[in-house]
Structures are given as structure tokens and as C-alpha cells.
């Protein structure tokens with residue numbers, strides 16, 4: 001369970017996250033949706049203790065991230081798929097993290113198999129494609145066999161086969177009773193992956209709902225999403241004349 005209580009954070013006097021209170025439950029995939037700049041990454045960083053809230057708190061299993069004894073074994077996160085030393089192999093990267101978190105070394109081979117990187121594990125991670133780096137990031141998230149998974153835009157850079165794989169993986173992790181919180185700005189992708197949706201705009205909660213409830217009364221899910229977020233979209237292009 002992830003619990004956000006009145007979570008608030010401003011940058012330069014502008015609210016990035018504004019009084020956000022949400023409970024993300026175990027056993028289902030919860031999609032975290034909002035337009036560009038709506039505060040999804042900032043929220044995830046606060047859950048992971050990488051940013052301090054100005055007000056309110058984020059709890060994982062009732063505890064702040066900073067107070068967890070073995071964070072990697074409680075919360076697995078994919079935030080920035082490029083966050084590894086490019087000269088190290090994928091295997092070495094995972095082995096170092098396993099050693100520093102008291103995770104059995106055998107788990108490294110297991111997660112490499114799960115993400116499909118066993119054959120590339122001894123190659124320098126700096127030579128990995130975007131999709132392979134994303135898979136290595138997922139392997140890091142899974143390494144500690146955590147109860148809670150937090151993934152920021154996990155389908156970024158993945159090809160169609162990879163996207164289908166990650167959908168299945170997230171659903172399987174939720175079916176095991178884990179809490180799976182996954183951000184995206186793609187409502188169509190979330191409709192295929194998530195059971196529940198938390199939608200934010202300009203840092204505020206717009207809806208906490210299911211895919212079916214959000215779509216009800218609209219021609220398409222996209223229409224429903226645009227209607228919900230239209231007043232909070234900061235960045236919008238214009239048509240080329």
C-alpha cells in the first residue's frame with residue numbers, strides 16, 4: 001500500500017504537487033496519469049525520498065521511505081532508465097546492488113531471465129539500446145522482490161513486443177498481491193494495463209477511478225481523459241498552417 005497524505009511540493013513558488021491524497025492498493029495495477037508537467041515524476045520522487053515534500057507525507061506500508069530498513073527489498077522503482085555506470089555490465093550493476101542490499105546473488109540471474117537480458121548480461125550497459133536499458137531498470141526494480149513497485153513511464157523506448165511483455169509483467173506482479181503504481185501520459189496504454197487510475201492535473205487529484213468508470217458516457221477513453229484534464233494542460237501545440 002502506498003499512501004499519500006496532502007502531499008505538496010512547489011518549485012520557485014509554483015505548485016508541482018498540490019495537496020495530493022491518494023491510497024494505492026495492493027493486488028491491482030494502478031495507473032498514474034496526467035498531462036506533461038502535471039506532477040507525476042515529482043510525486044514518485046517524493047514517495048522514494050528523493051524530494052522532500054513542503055507539506056504532507058508519502059508512506060509505503062505505513063512508513064516513510066527514509067525509515068525503511070531495506071528500501072530495495074520493500075519498494076522497487078524504475079525512474080530513470082539511464083541511472084547506471086555505462087562501463088559496467090548489466091550483471092555487475094545488479095550484483096553490486098544485490099551485495100549492498102543483502103540480496104542473494106542468485107536473484108541477479110533470476111531477474112535477468114525475467115527481463116530477457118541473460119544473453120546480454122556481460123556486455124557493458126553503456127552499449128545497451130534504449131529498450132535494453134529500460135529492461136535493466138525493470139530488473140533493478142525487481143531485484144529485492146519488493147511488495148511495492150513504482151514505475152515511471154516503463155514503456156518508454158520499448159518496441160511492441162516489449163510493451164506487451166511489460167503489460168503482462170505488471171499484471172502478474174499485481175496478481176501476486178503486490179502494489180503496482182505505474183505512471184504514463186498515455187491513457188490508451190493504461191487502459192490495457194491498469195485496473196485503477198489516479199489522474200492528476202497541475203499537481204491536483206482529478207479522479208481516482210477505474211478505466212470503465214472514466215470511459216462511461218464518452219465516445220472514447222481518450223475523449224474522457226481530455227475532458228477531465230483539459231483545464232490543466234500546460235503545454236499544447238498548434239496546427240501547422
Ligand SMILES: Nc1ncnc2c1ncn2[C@@H]1O[C@H](COP(=O)(O)OP(=O)(O)OP(=O)(O)O)[C@@H](O)[C@H]1O
Pocket residue numbers: 011012015016034035036037038039040041042043185
Ligand atoms: N527540479 C525541479 N526544479 C524546478 N521545477 C521542477 C523540478 N522538477 C519538476 N519541476 C516542475 O514541476 C512540474 C511537475 O513536473 P513533473 O516532472 O513532476 O511532471 P510529470 O507529470 O512527470 O511530467 P511529464 O509527463 O512531462 O514527465 C513541472 O512544472 C516541472 O517544470
